[in-house]
Amino acid sequence: MSGTLTWPAVDSAARAGDLDGITALLLSATEAERLAAAKPVEAGIRAADPDLWWRSDINPTTGWALAVIGCMPTAARAAALLGRRNMQMWNRTAPDRFLAVARARELPWVGDLGVRLAERLPARDVWFEDWRFAAALLRAGAAEPPATEGFVRGWLNQLLRTQRQPPSLHQRLRDDPFLDRLLPGVFEIDGLGADAGVGHLSARTGRWDTTPRFPTVIADLVAEGRLDRKVILDATVDRLARGDRVNALRPFVLLHDALALTVDEFATHTPDYARLLPDAPPVIAGLAQRALRTVDDAGRLEMRTLLEVSAATLLRTEKTLVKAQLSWLERVVRREPDRAGEILETVAAAFGHPALDIQERALTLIGRHTSRLDPGTVARLADAATGLAGDLPARSAELLGVAAPEEEPAALAELPPLPPVTTVPPPIASAAELAEEVMLLTSEETGLRWERVLAALVSLRESSHTADLATALAPLLDRYPHHFAEQIWYQQRTAYLGDAIRVVTGVRRGGGLWNRMIRALKIVWGSGRRGGADSPFEQNPEGVLSARVAEVALEISRSPVPLLLATPTHVNGSLDAEVLLDRLARLEADGRRPWPLDLQQALLRLPRPAAPDPALAERAAGLTSPAGLQFAAWLAEGGLPDPASSRMEQWVGAKSPGSSRPDRILVDLRPARTGGLLLEEQLLTLKRPRIPHHLPADGPAESDMVTMVLPHHREAVAAWALTGLASLADRDQRGGGRLLPLLAECTGPVGPAMTLALAYVLAARHEADRVAGVDAFLTLAAGPEPFAAALGTELGRLCGPDSQIKLTRVVPALTDAHRAGATAAVWQVLANALPLLLPKSPRGLPDLLELATQAARAVQARADIPELTAVASRSGSSRLFKEARRLHSILTT
CATH class of the missing domain: 1.25.40 (Serine Threonine Protein Phosphatase 5, Tetratricopeptide repeat)
Incomplete structure (x- = not known):
């Protein structure tokens, strides 16, 4: 490619994937020509389609990025362009070509650009290519990297992802120019230990080894003097003391063990270990327990510290730690018999442990040393033993030489009565409020929110709020296109809602999704069947909601009604029979017919009364519409009868005499009657396959x-x-x-x-x-x-x-x-x-x-x-x- 450096020339070559041509064009131009092209390049990139990078067969952003490096006068303008939404994936190629253009321009701000790109890296999910480019620019410009979470995480991950490639991880880490600047961040940034704790492919076996290499390599670098031992040890203990998720602390536990601390080093960090033992996760608490015991064996642990730590540790739920602490305290009693009283009173803290075997072990330990105790200590231990459970109170009385406590029935805690089921919030009263609820629906679907949205969409349209609805709802279709359009990998409920909104706002509907929805809806109306290979409605109960949303989208203009019958009165979905009666009476007075699924769902939500309500039945008998007659019959029959449910076994392969157990136990459903509601038959019929399909x-x-x-x-x-x-x-x-x-x-x-x-x-x-x-x-x-x-x-x-x-x-x-x-x-x-x-x-x-x-x-x-x-x-x-x-x-x- 040859010619003048212009935006059309750059853009044409970028869309064709001609990086060599763009590079030649930039290198052949003078610096004045490059700077003159900066504004057209900037304007062209800003005006470009933000989705072109993923909709095109060839991603043009790499070529555009070359022009940015080749034309921009400052790092700030270059970074601003490279960070735009329509410049995504620009760096999915080696940085050599970009650096060649930068060297040809003799840019003084290459390192500054690297710092700016590094600072923009996200804290999590750092793409390797993003980090690689920032690092290459930093090295080329001899700039100091920022110790941000994103850059440190990217640095660590790029080191660990190539563990099997020469040179070795040890050598690469030792020679890495960023080591001294970035390594402290691995210890200081919460959660980064999880990245350092990844396993590796064993060069010896070729299999995945879950043991991380990072702790071993750091310990080796300490041993050879590349890293300062005291700095690394202090950082390790400090990381453990500050806490984190267990998987994030694991590599630091391994590093602590690999450093093989001396007694002096253990003693220096005694306050840290004393804080860790009572409260840290079990593995770290075990480490602290071993460290403190080492200090104690050397005669350098104060008794006060031991007893304070032990009193809290003996209440931990991890029995291994508690048993080890009891054994340690018994050893101290034998070593220092003159202080047996205060030590055994600390042991009595275990009487408050929820496990009976721990209580028993502590009681047995105290019983072995009662001869060393004065009467006052024995009395205090007897008072502490009143908290023992099971058969231990009588044993404690015998061991401590006091009268056995009288058996009294324990006072049982009482469960509070069930509160009444909460009623639903007031209905949505305006188009603006409806728009807000629809927006929330795109991020979190709940049944209650769906019910309120559907009810408001119907009622507000009926009450002549069409203009307000169009103003409030139409922008949501553009703001959330992926939710309100057909997606093959996404459930279609919100797409049907989008169609309903388009109908309400006057947009003509049609197309594949609309036609498939109508066909599926007719099947539901005709047979109640929702599932199937071609059905857009789920077979499970959630599919009822999908079908009802589709019904709203179709019927809201074809057969409008002033309200939905099925909108629940309580947050668990229950619908008061009197409320449904009033709704049916209103439709009947207006000469409207309810929608089929709306009526069926309303009936399925009615509670089953303990006894018939004559007044309600009398009012229902006054209804004359088909829906009203169906409601009256539903009440007279006592509502929906419970289905027959039966356990069934799923087996991997055929059941045989040698089979030890089924793979899973599930339940089949069978309706208690025939001829009920169409939805009733589908919801209450469930026949599981005998072979599981996970x-x-x-x-x-x-x-x-x-x-x-x-x-x-x-x-x-x-x-x-x-x-x-x-x-x-x-x-x-x-x-x-x-x-x-x-x-x-x-x-x-x-x-x-x-x-x-x-x-x-x-x-x-x-x-x-x-x-x-x-x-x-x-x-x-x-x-x-x-x-x-x-x-x-x-x-x-x-x-x-x-x-x-x-x-x-x-x-x-x-x-x-x-x-x-x-x-x-x-x-x-x-x-x-x-x-x-x-x-x-x-x-x-x-x-x-x-x-x-x-x-x-x-x-x-x-x-x-x-x-x-x-x-x-x-x-x-x-x-x-x-x-x-x-x-x-x-x-x-």
């Missing part, structure tokens, strides 16, 4: 968009949601547990689907989901429907040595429910689970037995459990046998 669509649902469809039939909704809820326990997914409290707040019997849902969420991998399970447990425990016995049986079936449902996750959740006041329900669960679990002896069973002891003592339970008797009668000193004997004693004494 698809992304089976992930956990979280929204009230599911529960609001059938607010008085939680068993049916739970059956549909069960694949997602099960994945929290057996596929370690996260986030879907929030659906369970919503289900618990609905009404209806608790059957196998709700029972399984609760079991799966209580056994979820992630704590936030288990907390949601506990919330649901407490709600059900405060309600009238029995559930605890069935839950215990289900947990007994699901938990086992080879099961994907882990008892070790369930026990903490049930413990939380016990502490929150649901002790009676927890005991019911355990009483029904233990006969099934004791023969299988899964991991976590001793902890479950301990919880059972606490719950049984609180409710004064008496029971004969043969399986428990069999285990309790065995000889042995394992914790399983100890806890079994303890529970057996409580239940039979």
